[in-house]
Amino acid sequence: MLMSTAAFATHSQSTDLTYKCLSGNQYEITLSFYRDCAGVNAPSSVTVNISSVSCGQNYSITLNPIAGTGKEITPVCQTSTTQCNGGPWPGVQQYIYKGNTTFPMQCSDWVMSFSLCCRNGAINTITNPLSDNIYVEAHLDNLNYPCNSSPVFSNLPVPFVCVGQKYCFGHGATDIDGDSLSYELVTPSTSDTTKVNYLAPYTATQPLSSNPIVTFNGATGDICMTPNTIQVTVLAVLVKEWKNGKLVGSVLRDMQLRILNCNNSVPSVSGINGTNQFSISACAGTPLTFTVNSADADAGQTLSLVSNNSISGASFNASAGSRPVGTFSWTPTMADISGNPYCFTVKVQDDACPYNA
Numbered sequence: 001m002l003m004s005t006a007a008f009a010t011h012s013q014s015t016d017l018t019y020k021c022l023s024g025n026q027y028e029i030t031l032s033f034y035r036d037c038a039g040v041n042a043p044s045s046v047t048v049n050i051s052s053v054s055c056g057q058n059y060s061i062t063l064n065p066i067a068g069t070g071k072e073i074t075p076v077c078q079t080s081t082t083q084c085n086g087g088p089w090p091g092v093q094q095y096i097y098k099g100n101t102t103f104p105m106q107c108s109d110w111v112m113s114f115s116l117c118c119r120n121g122a123i124n125t126i127t128n129p130l131s132d133n134i135y136v137e138a139h140l141d142n143l144n145y146p147c148n149s150s151p152v153f154s155n156l157p158v159p160f161v162c163v164g165q166k167y168c169f170g171h172g173a174t175d176i177d178g179d180s181l182s183y184e185l186v187t188p189s190t191s192d193t194t195k196v197n198y199l200a201p202y203t204a205t206q207p208l209s210s211n212p213i214v215t216f217n218g219a220t221g222d223i224c225m226t227p228n229t230i231q232v233t234v235l236a237v238l239v240k241e242w243k244n245g246k247l248v249g250s251v252l253r254d255m256q257l258r259i260l261n262c263n264n265s266v267p268s269v270s271g272i273n274g275t276n277q278f279s280i281s282a283c284a285g286t287p288l289t290f291t292v293n294s295a296d297a298d299a300g301q302t303l304s305l306v307s308n309n310s311i312s313g314a315s316f317n318a319s320a321g322s323r324p325v326g327t328f329s330w331t332p333t334m335a336d337i338s339g340n341p342y343c344f345t346v347k348v349q350d351d352a353c354p355y356n357a
Contacts, residue, residue, distance in 0.1 A: 219341075
């Protein structure tokens with residue numbers, strides 16, 4: 001994969017904020033922050049504001065980086081060196097910060113929020129990106145739904161997308177409480193009351209130039225596009241969590257997309273048993289097994305298949321060879337019977353240089 005070599009004044013790239021109930025009113029708060037290696041350093045610690053209007057609460061906590069954080073997550077081949085390590089290619093590092101808090105009371109409208117200056121100056125779909133903070137928040141109702149944990153993201157928000165090639169990205173959100181999830185494309189925020197200003201014709205639901213237009217699945221969070229020009233853009237995905245049809249909480253992910261010129265074909269992965277079907281019904285106590293196939297127009301490349309393994313008790317194994325076949329196996333129990341679908345994602349990746357597709 002090749003890309004434009006224009007210099008980028010890069011800063012905050014992507015971030016999301018999630019929470020996990022430890023017991024009672026004690027929660028672990030996690031911030032995932034993604035830094036472009038050509039930009040400012042990641043913060044040594046982060047501050048998260050916690051507030052509730054109905055309970056008259058407003059305080060802040062400090063989250064510290066976990067051990068080993070700051071790893072590079074750029075999808076580059078082994079012979080490429082990114083700016084994270086002194087090389088010429090743009091690279092991305094992931095920083096994870098954690099901290100615990102005990103909410104002083106139970107409230108229906110807790111808001112946890114994080115803000116940091118500033119966005120990437122190379123973004124060309126919004127006005128004044130270098131003046132815009134990146135802002136995310138998470139909502140919690142521990143009055144009506146005690147000890148609830150938020151959805152979490154299993155897929156990294158580091159897409160490098162090729163002009164003229166269809167690309168689909170799934171966030172891989174999962175919920176340990178088994179709650180139903182829904183997704184919305186929303187305008188990225190710069191504070192709790194302000195949003196980025198998209199340049200016409202771009203919008204929250206059409207954040208880049210694509211032909212056909214960008215599509216988004218509100219049930220799965222999958223976003224698909226076929227970009228037709230080099231761009232750097234931003235989008236935000238709001239994930240809402242539902243229990244018996246009632247809204248329990250939500251989390252927000254803000255992410256940057258970098259559209260490149262490429263000389264490499266993006267690989268693909270099939271649906272169930274080589275078809276274009278991506279859903280199937282299962283019966284408790286009956287083994288369910290199916291395969292998915294990888295494909296790539298570039299004959300000399302070797303592909304890999306990886307699942308986010310978000311279904312407890314299920315397995316996914318990829319065969320050897322340059323075009324692996326993935327086998328999913330699961331025997332659901334009576335306890336797994338649910339009106340909510342079980343979802344998992346599979347990523348296919350080639351070994352192209354300098355960037356894998």
